Amino acid sequence: MSDKVEVLVFKTSVHKRRNIRFVAPYLNRLIKPQGCWNFDLEDCDNILRVETTFANVDAIENTLKELGFFCSVLW
Secondary structure, three states, rough: OOOOOOOEEEEOOOOOOOHHHHHHHHHHHHHOOEEEEEEEOOOOOOOEEEEOOOOOHHHHHHHHHHHHHHHEEOO
16 A cells, blocks of 8 residues: 655745755755655746655745745645
8 A cells, every 4th residue: 555645836946956956955854765856947936846645844845944945835
């Protein structure tokens, strides 16, 4: 029996590849091995897309905010 995978989408202020490299270790700790994540820097909202079996929206938002980035889940 497999866990249900949720897809979360966040609007962020992460807009450069170097920003992604900076936040990657923190997101990896929060999301892996239960899921994966990626940024779409081509989107005007600099989307962070998270696929996970263990969704913790507050932890993701708070982590990016603590690192100096705007982050808000899009419902």
